[in-house]
Amino acid sequence: MILKLDYFYLVLGAMLLMIAVMALRDPHNPKRYSSALFWALYAVVYLAGDWLSPVAAGALMVVMALIAGFGGVTLGRYGERSPEQRRDSAQRLGHKLLIPALIIPVTTMIGSTLLKDVTFDGLFLLDPKNTTLVSLGCGSLFAVATACWLTRATPLQAMRESRRLVDHLGWAVVLPHMLAVLGLLFTEAGMGKAVAHVVTSYINMDVKLVAVAVYCIGMALFTVIMGNGFAAFPVIAGGVGIPVLVGVYHANPAVMAAIGMFSAYCGTLMTPMAANFNIVPAALLELPDKNAVVKIQVATALPILLVNIALLYFLLDM
Amino acid sequence: MNHTVNLWPLLGVAVIVLGFALRAHPVLVVIAACAVTGFAASMDVVHLLGVLGAAFVKTRNLPLILLLPLAAIGLLERYGLKEHAQASIARIKSATTGRLLIVYLAIREISAAFGLTSIGGHPNMVRPLIAPMAEGAAENRYPALTDALRHRIRAMSAATDNVGLFFGEDVFVAFGAIVLMQTILRGEGIEVDPLHMALWGIPTAVTAFIIHSWRLHRLDAHIAHAMMKGGQA
Numbered sequence: 069m070i071l072k073l074d075y076f077y078l079v080l081g082a083m084l085l086m087i088a089v090m091a092l093r094d095p096h097n098p099k100r101y102s103s104a105l106f107w108a109l110y111a112v113v114y115l116a117g118d119w120l121s122p123v124a125a126g127a128l129m130v131v132m133a134l135i136a137g138f139g140g141v142t143l144g145r146y147g148e149r150s151p152e153q154r155r156d157s158a159q160r161l162g163h164k165l166l167i168p169a170l171i172i173p174v175t176t177m178i179g180s181t182l183l184k185d186v187t188f189d190g191l192f193l194l195d196p197k198n199t200t201l202v203s204l205g206c207g208s209l210f211a212v213a214t215a216c217w218l219t220r221a222t223p224l225q226a227m228r229e230s231r232r233l234v235d236h237l238g239w240a241v242v243l244p245h246m247l248a249v250l251g252l253l254f255t256e257a258g259m260g261k262a263v264a265h266v267v268t269s270y271i272n273m274d275v276k277l278v279a280v281a282v283y284c285i286g287m288a289l290f291t292v293i294m295g296n297g298f299a300a301f302p303v304i305a306g307g308v309g310i311p312v313l314v315g316v317y318h319a320n321p322a323v324m325a326a327i328g329m330f331s332a333y334c335g336t337l338m339t340p341m342a343a344n345f346n347i348v349p350a351a352l353l354e355l356p357d358k359n360a361v362v363k364i365q366v367a368t369a370l371p372i373l374l375v376n377i378a379l380l381y382f383l384l385d386m
Numbered sequence: 387m388n389h390t391v392n393l394w395p396l397l398g399v400a401v402i403v404l405g406f407a408l409r410a411h412p413v414l415v416v417i418a419a420c421a422v423t424g425f426a427a428s429m430d431v432v433h434l435l436g437v438l439g440a441a442f443v444k445t446r447n448l449p450l451i452l453l454l455p456l457a458a459i460g461l462l463e464r465y466g467l468k469e470h471a472q473a474s475i476a477r478i479k480s481a482t483t484g485r486l487l488i489v490y491l492a493i494r495e496i497s498a499a500f501g502l503t504s505i506g507g508h509p510n511m512v513r514p515l516i517a518p519m520a521e522g523a524a525e526n527r528y529p530a531l532t533d534a535l536r537h538r539i540r541a542m543s544a545a546t547d548n549v550g551l552f553f554g555e556d557v558f559v560a561f562g563a564i565v566l567m568q569t570i571l572r573g574e575g576i577e578v579d580p581l582h583m584a585l586w587g588i589p590t591a592v593t594a595f596i597i598h599s600w601r602l603h604r605l606d607a608h609i610a611h612a613m614m615k616g617g618q619a
Contacts (some may be wrong), residue, residue, distance in 0.1 A: 165470050168461075204451060215463065227457065238567055250419055289610075302570050326583045337552070341402070356537065368545065
């Protein structure tokens, strides 16, 4: 393949390293040494991830978590422009400002649909296993180039701006990554078997409605714990869906699977463990309460979960 | 009864629940849960660090979606992207926060159902465009919008992106979740047509749209009510 995902690891690694250097040289950051160390360590994961021994990478992750957990990652000063300056340039540039912002989704879309099978000399243009990510990476680079050209800003200014955003996200940047690690560890430690065992041994599923409710709520609850519906589905479908719903109540497997996965998504809406969807946006939108997005989603997720139970109950043997 | 199942790893879950309940730092909670789960599964320190490190490197593709677009978005913000989004919505007199987000929910859910999940997203759509527009629409009517309402509107913008994405994408036949379900059911000896799974997702997808739209509609009423009570028109 011509464009590999590895290239974008190097791009991100270089970006994180620049952020570390800028943090080190920012006297307005009260903890500039530990902040710089944090971002430098994260850069190592991207620049040298393939050469690190697993134990070293694990130790690196623990050190990063300790720095972030004890408040070692702080904000600096970013030379932001005043609201008046921003309003002036917004008026001057107008809708042109939207072009770079839309380049990212449009490039991702074109790359992951039209260009995914394109080959040159027998080589895939885009890494076939990671077409979406590679397209997104290309789109981001095109967008930076276009934005620099439109605003006459330098690429260095673009780096300073990404540092401003990354610093405001702070530890929220690495939380989804570390939660994904915890998810894999849960799987390795046999969490799925333990949960399925508890659910099936202590709940009587002789009543169809109870069985359906256990299945849907189990999906949601296990997703709340794991932060990921894809981790919950095999466990609950294997523990309750297939043996009880299909085996005893002759459910249509397609209905069972479809509504089961959607019940898992109700769980995703309700858990801080799905940090990518819930904690990161709260940080991105500069909300004082990091759980604000989860809290507001509960009132959407619970009614949908109830409807799922009803739908599955009535559509079970369609 | 099967006695070979090791229930100790469930302690890891207890650490998570306890940690979040005590409002401990989330990153520390995760590391503590890693340690407890690993030791409960009788791994020693070196083995555990190895498992964590291998997983850390393996999942490093995850933050790319968040971090790569930030340089462009940050630069555009410096040159007034948010201000432009707010000024644009101010020109549409009938726009309210709720109506705007309902339109976004529809676009997000329908495009995801056709497999176009990259339209939207928190770093490249919600932060620079959708949230400022939703806030701007409320500000047009109530110039003295309170911070509490601003935060509520932003959180709702993020929630709308999530709801649209989750309940749209599963209706798309070639989406990863459908492939995953098919693989798992096949492993259990059950053959299912992916098209059927996608179709049986539609009732929930429609329900999700109705429920969340209703909440967005209520948000307008909530904003109006809160601003009246505060004494500002």
